[in-house]
Structure formats: structure tokens, C-alpha cells
Amino acid sequence: MITARYHREIPQRYRLEAGKCSTCQHVAFPPRPVCPKCKGRSFETVRLSEEGKIVTFTIVRVASEKFSKQTPYAVGIVELQEGIRITTQIVDAELDKIEVGQRVKLVFRRVQEDGRAGILCYGYKAIIA
Amino acid sequence: MRDVAVVGTGMTKFGELWGQSIRDIFVEAAQQAIADSGVDYIDSLYVGSMSPGLFVNQEHLGAVMADYLGVNPIPATRVESACASGGVAFRQAFLEVASGASDIVLAGGVEKMTDGADVTDVLAAAADQEYEVYHGITFPGLYAMIAKAHMHQYGTTREQLAAVAVKNHRNGVKNPNAQFRSEVSLAQVMSSTMVADPLRLLDCSPVSDGAAAVIVASLDVARKLNKNFVKVVASAQASDTIALHGRESITTFKAVVEASKKAYKIANLRPADINLVEVHDCFTIAEIVVSEDLGFFEKGKGGEAAKQGLTAIEGGRIPINTSGGLKAKGHPVGATGIAQIIELYEQLTSQAGPRQVKNVRRGMAQNMGGSGASCVIHILEAQ
Ligand SMILES: [Zn+2]
Numbered sequence A: 001m002i003t004a005r006y007h008r009e010i011p012q013r014y015r016l017e018a019g020k021c022s023t024c025q026h027v028a029f030p031p032r033p034v035c036p037k038c039k040g041r042s043f044e045t046v047r048l049s050e051e052g053k054i055v056t057f058t059i060v061r062v063a064s065e066k067f068s069k070q071t072p073y074a075v076g077i078v079e080l081q082e083g084i085r086i087t088t089q090i091v092d093a094e095l096d097k098i099e100v101g102q103r104v105k106l107v108f109r110r111v112q113e114d115g116r117a118g119i120l121c122y123g124y125k126a127i128i129a
Numbered sequence B: 001m002r003d004v005a006v007v008g009t010g011m012t013k014f015g016e017l018w019g020q021s022i023r024d025i026f027v028e029a030a031q032q033a034i035a036d037s038g039v040d041y042i043d044s045l046y047v048g049s050m051s052p053g054l055f056v057n058q059e060h061l062g063a064v065m066a067d068y069l070g071v072n073p074i075p076a077t078r079v080e081s082a083c084a085s086g087g088v089a090f091r092q093a094f095l096e097v098a099s100g101a102s103d104i105v106l107a108g109g110v111e112k113m114t115d116g117a118d119v120t121d122v123l124a125a126a127a128d129q130e131y132e133v134y135h136g137i138t139f140p141g142l143y144a145m146i147a148k149a150h151m152h153q154y155g156t157t158r159e160q161l162a163a164v165a166v167k168n169h170r171n172g173v174k175n176p177n178a179q180f181r182s183e184v185s186l187a188q189v190m191s192s193t194m195v196a197d198p199l200r201l202l203d204c205s206p207v208s209d210g211a212a213a214v215i216v217a218s219l220d221v222a223r224k225l226n227k228n229f230v231k232v233v234a235s236a237q238a239s240d241t242i243a244l245h246g247r248e249s250i251t252t253f254k255a256v257v258e259a260s261k262k263a264y265k266i267a268n269l270r271p272a273d274i275n276l277v278e279v280h281d282c283f284t285i286a287e288i289v290v291s292e293d294l295g296f297f298e299k300g301k302g303g304e305a306a307k308q309g310l311t312a313i314e315g316g317r318i319p320i321n322t323s324g325g326l327k328a329k330g331h332p333v334g335a336t337g338i339a340q341i342i343e344l345y346e347q348l349t350s351q352a353g354p355r356q357v358k359n360v361r362r363g364m365a366q367n368m369g370g371s372g373a374s375c376v377i378h379i380l381e382a383q
Helices: A003-008 A010-015 A065-070 B022-037 B052-056 B061-069 B085-098 B119-124 B139-154 B158-172 B186-191 B219-225 B254-267 B284-293 B302-307 B325-329 B333-348
Strands: A017-021 A043-047 A051-060 A073-080 A085-091 A103-113 A120-128 B004-011 B044-048 B076-079 B104-112 B194-196 B209-218 B230-239 B276-278 B362-369 B374-382
Touching: A003 A010, A010 A017, A010 A120, A051 A085, A051 B139, A051 B194, A065 B119, A073 A103, A073 B139, A085 A103, B004 B022, B004 B085, B004 B219, B004 B333, B022 B052, B022 B061, B022 B104, B022 B209, B044 B061, B044 B085, B044 B333, B052 B104, B052 B119, B061 B076, B061 B104, B076 B085, B085 B104, B085 B209, B085 B230, B085 B333, B085 B362, B085 B374, B104 B333, B119 B139, B139 B194, B139 B284, B158 B186, B158 B284, B158 B302, B158 B325, B209 B219, B209 B333, B230 B254, B230 B333, B254 B284, B254 B362, B254 B374, B276 B333, B284 B302, B284 B362, B333 B362, B333 B374
Parallel strands: A085 A120, B044 B076, B044 B104, B276 B362
Antiparallel strands: A017 A043, A051 A073, A051 A103, A073 A085, A103 A120, B004 B209, B004 B230, B104 B209, B230 B374, B362 B374
């Protein structure tokens, strides 16, 4: 992953910045140029809440090379308070105790290391609330 | 739009084809299809391929294949729609002939997956790279999350998932081109290595090399060839959010629902009018969800239907994946959508040998990309 590409996503990965549609109030994460609900094109930046619940999840046991040192690890879809859903790792939990519906909180963590560019890549992860 | 037919087919065996390159296998399938159809020219060709750039560092496949097939200077184009690349290539050929722009078009698909690439990494490129894959999700992981949600919402069981793999392996035994020609038991599936909970190794389609090609022609050309042909009575395609988490429902593929609605409307048919279907069973859960989304079973009942044998070749209500599906036949990604069309062609022209379903008139092929962000559906009819 090249550094510029990583850098562009920092507002979302570090600060959960989303786009709130000025017309219909729909919140899109990540922000996008056209509102998927009303086709509006004007947005204000809002920050998502860091609390939500697990909609579904899996334990990844076979990963790509980049993540192979972390296996087994949990990844889930988490629904935040605004109704926005995101994909995130679920960490600091016993893997066999994770359940659909559990409440989680997002925290700031190291997500991966880039072998070639050598940079550390950060972002949100979920812990059981 | 004028009527369009499939007039010839060709495919390599699917599997680990270490002795052949990506161009070798495509040319083999394409030459077979041309010979089988009896046409003496093609107006253009489409190659469906998901990621030759990442798998073997070769882009520009349209030109590569036209060159090695010896058909320059005809138009030759690669079509990419992740795992639906083959089905979409077929649709492009269909549209080109239906529009009257061409009379005879070759639609093929190919993938060379065993040349050493990080397959998990390449396949994940069909998902949202920045907001799914960045967090470590894999392709099996996405379908595992669908399975988990389907189990949670509808009570689908681990055993029902396994029943899909058992049935598809049983069908694959009867397919000479299949990668796996061996049966597996429920117990074997349910004790195979865990890949992404709750999906195990035998819930997953394999890593495969392979190519498939068909000749698409106007009905006028088809009649003059004086050989077996089948008519394309519907071609439909739909899209959905790239990320699984962006969907209102994780247990329904909206693109499948939308594309099938369109296909049924175009052909003026209902699910009950379809005699067999090839579905995109990249993972066992996908076959279950798709069998519901196509309208063959009530939502949430797909797992039970598979377990009860309602999707088997014999005694089934709607035979699903008589070819062995992606699970047993193999899943060289770009070739899959074309191989589905080939299975329908063989069934509808009564050439499927021990896999033959009796009294078949109409077959459906459902091919999808990513975690369901693309879906293309065709309905073929015997003549
Ligand atoms: Zn809006």
C-alpha cells in the first residue's frame, strides 16, 4: 500500500469522518459524492459514534500473506448508533465468546504493517463493550 | 433485438493445469467451440477474466487471445466483472448479436490461478479494498459472515450447508471436465479444516485453472448450421453495493433478486417454468441464498431444501448445479460463467450423459461477482 493512498483514508480510519447529506440527512461512510438515498450532492462532515453492536462476524483462519501472522482473528460487521454499518476486526475478546448482537466500542489500533513501504497502518477496531 | 442462439461449446478440463499457460487453455477451449459449432468465421470475441494482471501479470487479454487464436484483426475485448466476468462476457456477445452489429461472436472465459499468486489476496480485490479488505476480511470470510447471519436469522444449520457440497460432489463425479470427481460425505465436509467460521474447506470452491468458450450466433445463422442449438430467451444483469456491510440485508443478494426479476419478465416465465439451474456456489451458503433469491424456495428455506434432496438431479424439485457447480467442477473465476452456459447447452441438447435431467426445456444460469455486487442471469431454451 503506497503512503499517499494510505494518507487519503486517514480522516475515516482515524476519526470516523462521514458525510451527512444536507438534503435528506442520510449519513454515508465513507463520504461519497452522491447521496445513495436522495442523489443529493451536498454534505457536511460529521463524526460517527464509537458504539455499536455486532451484526455478523467470522473468525478468519486462512488469511492473505499480509494478515497471516495475525490468524486466527475475528472480523465482523458492526452497526453503529447512527445505523451505519462498517467492517472491522473484533479484538481483545475470546474468539469463542463472540456473539451476534453483542455491544462493542471502537478503539484506535494498529491494523496492519506494510511490508514494502514499511509504514504502520492504523484504524478502528472493535472491543466488546 | 433479434433472436440469439448458442451454437457450439468448448472447454478445458478444470483443475491444476500446470503444463499449460493462460493462452494455451483459452485457445484450446475457443478452438473446440469453433469446431463444435461448424462456423467458418467469428465477427468478434470477448474474454471474461477476473484478474489475469494479478494472477499472471498479463493484461490486454482480448488482444493476446485473438493473436494466439489466429483471428486478427477482429475486435477482441476482455470483460471484467469479478467472478461474474464470464457471464458478463456472454451477455456482451449476446447483446452484440441481438443488436445486429455482428452475426457470430465468441464468448469465452479464462483464469489461471495456480501460477503462484497469493490467491486469497487476489480474490479479495473483488471486495471493497479500503473498507473491507483493509481490515483483514477475506473472500471466504465475507461469505462466512453471510452464513453466520443466515444461520442466526433463519436457523440454517451446519449440516444443511454441508448437504450442498455433498450433492455437488456427487454431480461432479459424472462430469468428465470436473476438477473433483469424488464423492464426499456429510461428516467429511463437517470435519474439514475451518477456513472462516462457520465455513470449512469443503464449503469452498477450489483454486482452479481453466477456460471455456461458446459461439453465440443469430437464430438465422444457427438454423443454417443445421446442428444442435439452444435459444437465449433472457439476459439480465444487476448491481449492488460493493461492500457487504453497505446492504440493507446480509442474507439476500439484492442483485440476484433484481436480475432474476428482469430475466423472468423478459422471458415471460416464472421460477416453476425453469427445469434446471446452474448457480454461483462459490461457497455452500451462496447456493442456499441464491436458490431462495431466484424464487425456487421460500426465503430461509434453501438450506432445508438442499438437505431434503430437492435440488438433486434425480427426484429433485429443481436440479441445481448438475455440472458439480463451482464446488466440484472447479472455479477458474473468469471461465465459470461460460461453463454454466455450457452445462445448460449440454442438458438442453440431451448431451449431458449420466448427468442428464429428463424432459428439460429451460435452464437458468446465475453468475455473480464479489460478495454479490454483480449478478448476471441467462435463461436458455431447447429448440
Ligand atoms: Zn440525501
